[in-house]
Amino acid sequence: MEPILVLDSIHTFIGQFHILEGVSLEVPLGSITVLLGRNGAGKTTTLKSILGLTPPRHGKAIFDTQEIQGKRAYDIANLGIGYVPEHRAIFRNLSVLENLKIAEKNRGDLERKSEFIFNLFPDLKRLYRLPGNHLSGGQQQMLAVARALVADNKLLLIDEPSEGLAPILIEQMMEAIKELSKTTTILLVEQNFIMASQLGQFYYIIDDGKTVERGLMPDLVNNEELIKRYLGVGISAGGGEN
Amino acid sequence: MRKDSLRQAVPAFVVAALILVLSLVAIRYMGQESFVRTTLSGLTLGALYFMVAAGLTIIFGLMDVLNFAHGAMFMMGAYIGWQFYTNPTFLFGLLPLILAFICTLSTTSLWIPITTKWNVPEAWQARLRNLLILLGLALMVLGFLKLDILSLAKTALVAAMNIGNPLAEASPQEPLSMFWWRPVLVGLGGLVLAIASSRPGDKTQIIRTEKRWQEWAKFGALAVLTVVAVIVRESGPIAVLTMNENLRFVLALIVGAGAGAGLGAVVEVSLIRPLYARPFYIVLVTLGIGYVLREVVQLLWTPVAYAMSRPPAFSQPGKAENLMAWFSGQNVTVDILGVTFPSYRLFIILLGILMLIALAILMRYSRLGMIIRAGVQDRNMVEALGINVRRVFSIVFSLGIGLAALGGIGAAPFIPVQPNMGDAYQLQGFIVVVIGGMGSYGGAAIGALLLGMARAFGDFIALKFSLSPAIAEASTVIIMVIVLLVRPSGLFGKKD
Numbered sequence: 235m236e237p238i239l240v241l242d243s244i245h246t247f248i249g250q251f252h253i254l255e256g257v258s259l260e261v262p263l264g265s266i267t268v269l270l271g272r273n274g275a276g277k278t279t280t281l282k283s284i285l286g287l288t289p290p291r292h293g294k295a296i297f298d299t300q301e302i303q304g305k306r307a308y309d310i311a312n313l314g315i316g317y318v319p320e321h322r323a324i325f326r327n328l329s330v331l332e333n334l335k336i337a338e339k340n341r342g343d344l345e346r347k348s349e350f351i352f353n354l355f356p357d358l359k360r361l362y363r364l365p366g367n368h369l370s371g372g373q374q375q376m377l378a379v380a381r382a383l384v385a386d387n388k389l390l391l392i393d394e395p396s397e398g399l400a401p402i403l404i405e406q407m408m409e410a411i412k413e414l415s416k417t418t419t420i421l422l423v424e425q426n427f428i429m430a431s432q433l434g435q436f437y438y439i440i441d442d443g444k445t446v447e448r449g450l451m452p453d454l455v456n457n458e459e460l461i462k463r464y465l466g467v468g469i470s471a472g473g474g475e476n
Numbered sequence: 477m478r479k480d481s482l483r484q485a486v487p488a489f490v491v492a493a494l495i496l497v498l499s500l501v502a503i504r505y506m507g508q509e510s511f512v513r514t515t516l517s518g519l520t521l522g523a524l525y526f527m528v529a530a531g532l533t534i535i536f537g538l539m540d541v542l543n544f545a546h547g548a549m550f551m552m553g554a555y556i557g558w559q560f561y562t563n564p565t566f567l568f569g570l571l572p573l574i575l576a577f578i579c580t581l582s583t584t585s586l587w588i589p590i591t592t593k594w595n596v597p598e599a600w601q602a603r604l605r606n607l608l609i610l611l612g613l614a615l616m617v618l619g620f621l622k623l624d625i626l627s628l629a630k631t632a633l634v635a636a637m638n639i640g641n642p643l644a645e646a647s648p649q650e651p652l653s654m655f656w657w658r659p660v661l662v663g664l665g666g667l668v669l670a671i672a673s674s675r676p677g678d679k680t681q682i683i684r685t686e687k688r689w690q691e692w693a694k695f696g697a698l699a700v701l702t703v704v705a706v707i708v709r710e711s712g713p714i715a716v717l718t719m720n721e722n723l724r725f726v727l728a729l730i731v732g733a734g735a736g737a738g739l740g741a742v743v744e745v746s747l748i749r750p751l752y753a754r755p756f757y758i759v760l761v762t763l764g765i766g767y768v769l770r771e772v773v774q775l776l777w778t779p780v781a782y783a784m785s786r787p788p789a790f791s792q793p794g795k796a797e798n799l800m801a802w803f804s805g806q807n808v809t810v811d812i813l814g815v816t817f818p819s820y821r822l823f824i825i826l827l828g829i830l831m832l833i834a835l836a837i838l839m840r841y842s843r844l845g846m847i848i849r850a851g852v853q854d855r856n857m858v859e860a861l862g863i864n865v866r867r868v869f870s871i872v873f874s875l876g877i878g879l880a881a882l883g884g885i886g887a888a889p890f891i892p893v894q895p896n897m898g899d900a901y902q903l904q905g906f907i908v909v910v911i912g913g914m915g916s917y918g919g920a921a922i923g924a925l926l927l928g929m930a931r932a933f934g935d936f937i938a939l940k941f942s943l944s945p946a947i948a949e950a951s952t953v954i955i956m957v958i959v960l961l962v963r964p965s966g967l968f969g970k971k972d
Contacts (some may be wrong), residue, residue, distance in 0.1 A: 305859055308860075308861075317857075327850075328846060332846050332850075336847060336861060336863075403569040
């Protein structure tokens with residue numbers, strides 16, 4: 235499989251802090267690739283660096299054969315990257331409908347995709363007119379994912395979709411992401427190791443701003459030593475709660 | 477869920493109840509006539525405050541920019557609208573040059589595919605850009621050289637004294653045979669600047685090919701407009717001065733607001749945009765812009781206070797018995813509940829209300845409004861959805877300044893047109909924004925109403941009990957303090 239996204243040793247600074255000190259990864263087309271690592275390792279910053287929200291200072295980022303490092307975030311997003319940020323950052327003072335509508339990159343996107351979206355998250359249809367701040371945490375998270383689906387994106391960057399969700403909702407979210415991966419490529423940041431290991435085909439481990447390990451997910455699941463060293467969790471504990 | 481929306485409405489209820497109670501008390505002690513008169517004065521002031529505060533609050537809400545040049549922009553709107561109304565020769569003479577500049581500057585994106593192919597060593601790219609910018613500016617200076625703008629502006633002085641026959645002052649201008657090279661030079665300057673901003677040699681840019689015809693159409697339309705502007709340079713002012721005066725006044729409102737919006741766009745793109753990473757510098761820059769604008773105005777129009785005459789719809793002698801009678805009589809005053817009140821002030825109140833309604837519709841139902849509301853909360857996420865937030869910033873800044881300028885020209889027949897006419901309104905505008913909550917236009921409306929009333933009733937009380945009129949001015953600050961103590965983020969503030 236050829237990669238749709240390649241990061242070649244990117245370095246990102248936030249203020250004077252050197253957050254990413256050489257992150258390299260390849261996301262194969264059509265795959266779910268999972269970024270793992272401890273809190274503060276630089277996973278979220280990696281996603282933001284891809285999008286240009288925290289532009290990398292050195293290194294190369296290639297999406298779909300185009301170099302994207304140093305471009306403006308909206309330009310990068312318009313090349314076909316959807317972003318689901320952590321902490322379910324939906325627009326709280328916009329209605330559910332508006333939250334979806336604002337993500338249109340071409341007129342009529344939402345109309346074409348609404349059936350697909352509501353099949354994935356039937357709850358949202360019922361809540362169409364409510365303001366975003368009236369949704370429960372789980373509903374907000376679904377809306378945040380749904381928002382990234384409105385435009386025809388080739389790659390989705392999803393940051394901790396299970397964070398703070400009840401177990402039953404985690405199930406539903408996993409189903410949705412599995413369904414999505416049939417049509418798009420996904421780069422997933424996930425602290426919940428069980429969820430990550432069930433969804434991902436490939437993994438990268440980031441530690442102290444560097445990619446330190448990579449491989450196939452099944453190999454990682456059987457490598458307890460690696461998991462202990464970099465993720466610091468027993469598998470049975472069910473992943474890190476922040 | 478319902479509780480939440482109720483809680484948001486609480487300040488509105490509190491303010492309404494407060495106004496109701498105070499009104500009852502006031503009617504009891506003041507008598508109906510002075511109460512109605514004072515209320516109407518308060519509404520007029522409130523409408524003016526709102527016109528200034530509306531732009532301030534949406535600009536701050538989205539962009540975190542405190543625009544200290546807002547009062548100066550209010551003043552610019554008044555000057556340009558008033559100039560258009562009394563003698564537009566000056567504006568018509570300037571228009572071809574401005575259009576020529578915009579026309580050629582708009583070709584930036586057409587240059588990108590060409591200039592990125594140039595092989596400029598990286599070290600030389602910035603130098604080349606700076607050289608081109610200098611060259612462009614030099615060409616523009618040449619274009620403006622010896623253009624007799626100053627004396628054109630002073631015709632306004634004479635025109636103001638010749639209200640009876642303004643046509644006598646539609647002064648002659650340079651003949652076309654001398655004038656044509658000015659737009660050409662300015663246009664060339666714009667072209668060079670466009671090439672500079674296409675970043676020659678910078679191969680990392682995204683080259684868009686899909687909407688090229690739109691860019692060409694834009695360029696073509698602007699070119700045609702420029703030629704038209706050159707042609708109507710002399711016939712235009714005469715046509716404007718001979719048209720129906722009420723229509724001319726409406727046009728003056730549009731011209732003032734439009735000029736303000738254009739000025740806002742230029743200021744945002746050229747001076748504020750490079751400084752978003754340094755908020756404190758933006759404060760200094762906007763303060764500076766305010767000073768510069770006031771000086772430029774003094775230079776062009778001399779530091780004299782002008783009185784703009786009211787359009788005929790508000791200046792026929794006599795008093796209309798009621799609002800319906802005003803429609804036929806167009807009198808200078810109207811009788812409202814037994815109070816004789818200037819009809820033009822009612823127009824100001826109407827203008828404020830219309831502005832609020834238009835703004836509400838824009839913010840609630842348009843895509844731009846949706847993006848603004850979303851951007852107030854989370855700019856980065858809006859950008860991550862593929863929306864060019866920088867362009868939205870320019871539009872919002874331009875819109876906010878346009879509103880202030882519209883307020884300026886709307887107020888011009890009511891207050892003297894002079895360089896510092898906007899300063900007091902800017903100060904009150906800031907207080908309104910703080911009371912209403914940064915970023916909330918509804919809050920700005922309530923705050924403006926509150927402040928207008930406080931000023932009007934404060935003045936009344938001061939007069940009645942022979943107190944210093946300063947208590948009216950102080951009352952607005954006291955209201956601000958009370959509101960901030962109870963709700964630190966303002967009545968409807970969403971930001972902290």
